[in-house]
Amino acid sequence: MPHTYQYPRAALTVDCVVFGFDEGELKVLLIERALEPFKGKWALPGGFVRVDETLDDAARRELKEEAGLKDVFLEQLYTFGTVARDPRERVVSVAHYALVQLAAHDTKAATDAADARWYPISKVPKLAFDHADILAAALARLKSKVRYQPIGFELLPPKFTLSQLQHLYEAVLENELDKRNFRKKVLSYGLLVPLKETQMTGRHRPAQMFRFDTIKYEKLKKRGFNFEV
Amino acid sequence: MPHTYQYPRAALTVDCVVFGFDEGELKVLLIERALEPFKGKWALPGGFVRVDETLDDAARRELKEEAGLKDVFLEQLYTFGTVARDPRERVVSVAHYALVQLAAHDTKAATDAADARWYPISKVPKLAFDHADILAAALARLKSKVRYQPIGFELLPPKFTLSQLQHLYEAVLENELDKRNFRKKVLSYGLLVPLKETQMTGRHRPAQMFRFDTIKYEKLKKRGFNFEV
DNA sequence: TGACATAGTGTGTATTGGACACTATTGTGT
DNA sequence: ACACAATAGTGTCCAATACACACTATGTCA
Incomplete structure (x- = not known):
């Protein structure tokens, strides 16, 4: 069995589901396709x-090239490999998802590409390829992951209020949380450092x-620690 | 941006971490490589x-060809894509993991390939490529998944005792469980059907x-149900 | 029939989860 | 200065769950 070119190579892509949180809504970054196939359609x-x-590396490069984003939380999600997901030829896509602090930039400036836009997840248009499936998988992953790991903080600015944090969790988990129970729980982990400032x-x-006390969290993580909400 | 052959194609493989449970131990199926690279080494x-x-499909075909296994629980795990993981050329591998009922076949007959062998996870030899990483990832996934989904039953024969089940969970989770609490909990879900038979x-x-009551479980799953252990 | 090996069984306590409503502090408008 | 609007912040009680814990039962075999 020779080991080269016996099997046709697949074109390999990465696609990124980029989540942001702004105005109390969970949003996703989409790009309007400039080329066929699906020219003019929105895509990841x-x-x-x-x-x-x-x-x-590929995922991070694409995020930078297409959305001007760098140093974001990025994780591999799932690899999509149905035979006809790209009409041109066989293309296998390794999907990733990223979390960015959207409020830091503002919604417009977060990407300088004119063809990029943040969509609230409830208002996402029809997507190119099987990107709707990828988005659904990313949402499911985010929802399950946020329950036991403090990744929600990746979506907030460095300084935030407990209300913002709660609204974020409510948006991701798609249900309402009791304010008192929420605060009790998140404060009990001792991972939130109160600042001198207040939000006016x-x-x-x-x-x-x-x-968020990243350093303390890293220490706790090593000893097997779960941040449940 | 032309969409063909601008970027070199990657060779795409699937690798499978096949878990079995026998003699109170969690085991993994390995194949001795017949060809270079890593000729004579064990690999997934x-x-x-x-x-x-x-x-x-590719993963299932390989399982059948290399291990004579079909109709097993199979799930995608993670895609390994470091640049030099294969010394020949760029090869990206979509790793899967499978759970098989090892006791149904016996340890020898579970695969007819002479170059295949079940290894207890504690005695796995050095592996080819980055397969040690893949195995580690699969173990971590199995460990976390078994806590909230009843996938453990995929590793047991259709009829089993509560002790067998408990030993399986202990092997996977790598810690001991209290017999009374364990039985109380798993029976409380009403997913185990007692049979007339006893094991002598x-x-x-x-x-x-x-x-295991698969039908009842499928119904419960649709309503969002967690099988926690 | 006694030794051995594994199966099987319940209670009490500590912890956690979840429901629930009012007071506090600021800015604004009159 | 006072009322109002809007969000921040706070504690208790009850129910459910998690966990620790030890003895009896039933079969085989010598």
């Missing part, structure tokens, strides 16, 4: 994997701001 | 993906045998 950012880069937004009581 | 069963088959093995009290 992604592209071909080069021979000299890992899958993770309009005519109501200002909210205490917190930051 | 797997091979190249054909252009006209899905990833899942040697000089001690015979054990009640059960089967």
Whole structure:
């Protein structure tokens, strides 16, 4: 069995489901396709994997090229390999998902590409290829992951209020949480550091701001620790 | 951006971590490589993906060809794509894991290939390529998955005793469980059907045998149900 | 019939999860 | 200055779950 070219090579792509959180909504970054197939349709950012880069590298490169994003939380999701998912030829896609702090940039500036846009997940249009399946898988993964790992903080700015955090969890988990129980639980882990600052937004009581204690979390993680919500 | 052959194609393989449970131990199926690279080394069963088959199809075909296994529980695990994981050229591998009822076949007959062998996970030799990483990932996945989904039953024969079930969970989770609490919990789901038969093995009290109620489980699963252990 | 080996069984306690409603603090408008 | 609007912040009780824990039962075999 010779080991080269016995089997036709597959074109290998990475696609990224990029989640952001803004205005109390979970959003996803989509790109309008400039080329056939699916020209003019919305799609997930992604592209071909080069021979000299890992899958993770490819995903990060595409995020930077297509959306101007770097240093984001990125994880492999699932590999989509049905035979006809690309009408051109056999293309296998290693899907990833990323979490970005959308409020840091503003919604417009988060990407400088004119053909990129943040969509609330409830208003995502029909997508090219099987990207709707990929998005669904990413949402399911996010939802299950957020329950036992503090990845929600990747979606918030470095300083945030407990209300923001709760709204984020509510958006991701798609159900409402009790304020008192929520605060009790997240504070009990001791991973939120209260800051001197408060958030003053309009005519109501200002909210205490917190930051997430990444260092402490890394230590706890090594000893097998679960951040459940 | 032309969409063909701008980027070199990668060779695409599937590799399978096949778990079995026998003699109170969790085991994994390994194949002795007949060809270079890593000739004579042990490796996970797997091979190249054909252009006209899905990833899942490819994994099942390899399981049948290399180990004579069919109709097993099979799930995609993770895709390994570091640049130099194969010394020949760029090869990306979509890893899967499978659970088989090892006791149904016996350890020898479970595969007719002379170059295949079941290894207890504690005694796995050095593996070819990055297969040690793949195995580690599969073990981690099995361990977390078994906690909230009743996949353990895939590893047992259709009829089993509660002790067998408990030993399986202990092997997978790598810790001991209290017999009374374990029985209380698994029976509370009402998914184990007691059979008329008992298991008579040697000089001690015979054990009640059960089967797993797949139909009832499928119904419960649709309503969002968790089988926690 | 006694020794051996594994099967099988219940209770009490500590912890956690979840329901639940009011007070506090700021800005604004009159 | 006072009322109002809007969000922040706080504690208790009850139910369910998790966990620790030890003895009896039933078969085989010598």
